[in-house]
Amino acid sequence: MAKAIGQDGTQRPETGWQNVKLPDQWDKRKFYYTGSTWYKIVWDYQCPTTTKTPITIVISYINMTGQVFINNDLLWQDQSLVEPLSRSWNMPRYWNLPVSSLKQGENILWVRVVGVKSQNSGLGQVLVGNADQVRPKFQMLWNQQRVLMFLNLITSLTLGVIAFLVWIFHRKDQIFGWFTLAALMWSMVMFNTIMLEAPFGLTTLQIARISIVCFFAYSLFSCFYAWRLAQRKFPRLEKALLYMLLIVISMAMILPDTALYNFISGTFFLSLLVLLINFISYQWIAYFSKLLEAYLLAAVFLFFIIVCIHDTFQIMQSNNSFLWMPYTAPLTSLLIAIILALRLAKNLRAIENFNQTLKQNILEAKNELTLSLNTQHQLELDNAKLQERLQLAHDLHDGLGGSLVRSMVTVDQSQINLSNQQFLSMLKILRDDLRQVIDSGSSTGAKVPDTPILWGAPLRYRFTQLFDELNITTKWSFPESWQKQPTPLVCLTLLRVAEEALTNILKHSQATSVKCALFFSKGQLVLDIEDNGIGFDVEAVKNAGMSVGLRSMQTRLERLGGHLTVQSEAGRTCLKACLPV
Numbered sequence: 001m002a003k004a005i006g007q008d009g010t011q012r013p014e015t016g017w018q019n020v021k022l023p024d025q026w027d028k029r030k031f032y033y034t035g036s037t038w039y040k041i042v043w044d045y046q047c048p049t050t051t052k053t054p055i056t057i058v059i060s061y062i063n064m065t066g067q068v069f070i071n072n073d074l075l076w077q078d079q080s081l082v083e084p085l086s087r088s089w090n091m092p093r094y095w096n097l098p099v100s101s102l103k104q105g106e107n108i109l110w111v112r113v114v115g116v117k118s119q120n121s122g123l124g125q126v127l128v129g130n131a132d133q134v135r136p137k138f139q140m141l142w143n144q145q146r147v148l149m150f151l152n153l154i155t156s157l158t159l160g161v162i163a164f165l166v167w168i169f170h171r172k173d174q175i176f177g178w179f180t181l182a183a184l185m186w187s188m189v190m191f192n193t194i195m196l197e198a199p200f201g202l203t204t205l206q207i208a209r210i211s212i213v214c215f216f217a218y219s220l221f222s223c224f225y226a227w228r229l230a231q232r233k234f235p236r237l238e239k240a241l242l243y244m245l246l247i248v249i250s251m252a253m254i255l256p257d258t259a260l261y262n263f264i265s266g267t268f269f270l271s272l273l274v275l276l277i278n279f280i281s282y283q284w285i286a287y288f289s290k291l292l293e294a295y296l297l298a299a300v301f302l303f304f305i306i307v308c309i310h311d312t313f314q315i316m317q318s319n320n321s322f323l324w325m326p327y328t329a330p331l332t333s334l335l336i337a338i339i340l341a342l343r344l345a346k347n348l349r350a351i352e353n354f355n356q357t358l359k360q361n362i363l364e365a366k367n368e369l370t371l372s373l374n375t376q377h378q379l380e381l382d383n384a385k386l387q388e389r390l391q392l393a394h395d396l397h398d399g400l401g402g403s404l405v406r407s408m409v410t411v412d413q414s415q416i417n418l419s420n421q422q423f424l425s426m427l428k429i430l431r432d433d434l435r436q437v438i439d440s441g442s443s444t445g446a447k448v449p450d451t452p453i454l455w456g457a458p459l460r461y462r463f464t465q466l467f468d469e470l471n472i473t474t475k476w477s478f479p480e481s482w483q484k485q486p487t488p489l490v491c492l493t494l495l496r497v498a499e500e501a502l503t504n505i506l507k508h509s510q511a512t513s514v515k516c517a518l519f520f521s522k523g524q525l526v527l528d529i530e531d532n533g534i535g536f537d538v539e540a541v542k543n544a545g546m547s548v549g550l551r552s553m554q555t556r557l558e559r560l561g562g563h564l565t566v567q568s569e570a571g572r573t574c575l576k577a578c579l580p581v
Helices: 131-169 174-194 204-229 235-254 257-289 292-316 325-413 420-442 452-469 488-509 538-544 548-559
Strands: 035-045 055-059 065-070 073-077 093-097 105-115 126-129 473-477 513-521 524-531 563-569 572-580
Touching (some): 055 065, 055 131, 065 093, 073 093, 126 131, 131 174, 131 325, 174 325, 204 235, 204 257, 204 292, 235 257, 257 292, 292 325, 452 473, 452 488, 452 513, 488 524, 488 548, 488 572, 538 563, 548 563, 548 572
Parallel strands (some): 473 513
Antiparallel strands (some): 035 105, 065 073, 065 105, 513 524, 563 572
């Protein structure tokens, strides 16, 4: 092995060669160098000229990238030999050399390695021999460095995506969130291991900075999801670890390339230390948690301790030809997936139990609500009966009561004794009023008078004779047609209000003039009754609660969304009833 000549590194040196044992890593020999180095592998090829057999060459890795020559002919080279460099540091190479490229006797395999300081640059194992002898070794290297790494990456990404989807829909279960981050960080480390070309134009050292940060973050997030699985939290310790992560990220961003070797080595062994402490301490955490999934994860971590220690010694001794991690990682990922599945199944069972309890509570609440509704329905029925009685009482008061008052006034004001025919006529009127009360309360199919004049005709007929006998002048005003036809209930309500108001005038007002008008105003049907009597104190009457008729009129109107306005003073009393049409 010797340094290349020239800045481009393409010239082979004539002097300065050193004997090295493969696999060779520059940093382990304190050969801190960025550039090209040539390796010269010499072997003797003796084969009968009649039965020449091809030779197979296998190189376990070239870190970071390089070229391969057989004698003086270029056999292979990476795509990029300048930054951003191609990456063959975890890619075994295999060639079948044609017989025409071999010479009898000494043959030379030249390997140019383009390396980067702090990245353990160098050349891996080189095997030269018969294809049947060399191919099994290449297949083992391929499975270990490529197949298992790809399987590890795919498994980590799949579990990370599943955990992320679970966490998205169940944010409170933080274990799946931390496991997602741990799986993402480990996938980044695996991607750095298997990729052959630098993404996004990143240099080798830039990728190294990202990779070591991801590995350190993976060690921390592994602690977090393991603690959450055992339902434990260590707020101060977790905060300290997150501060350490921020420090590592900051150092990875600002440290110069000259200090990168110590930073990467220190951060790598610090990450391993965090993992080992977590694996060991978790045995006690799981024991006190009394949870099945925590016990299973503790068993996995116990196995991790052995793997971690073994691979660390292999790396420190520069003998990374057989690491256990690639073989155990898919299996352990599967076990962790089973543990998370158990946790998820436990949560689902808890949800099912909750749903069952909720269903029972809903059934009990439903029964209570049914009982409450039945009670409420009975109360509503009783209230409806009471309202009907009150309605009947109001109708009797306003209708039959008004007729009685008018009959009494007629008898009282008569100068001569009334004949039997007159008494019979008054009784018939009382009978008709009673029938009208009964019909209006029992039938919903009452007919609306064709015109307002027809509506007011019975009212005018009943009261005009009484007013005339008392020397009270009357003025009636009704429109010729309905601007908008009211309902039968509206007509009946206004009729009762008019009867009550006119009856009160007969009884109390001492008026000599009465005006009664019906008209439309702003979408409302308005009944306006005015007299020139002695008047009364409206507020005092309302507060005293003595006027049954006034309350009856107001109640009737409010039931249909209308309102009653009464203004009274000596010489003028005006009552206005409004109902929406």
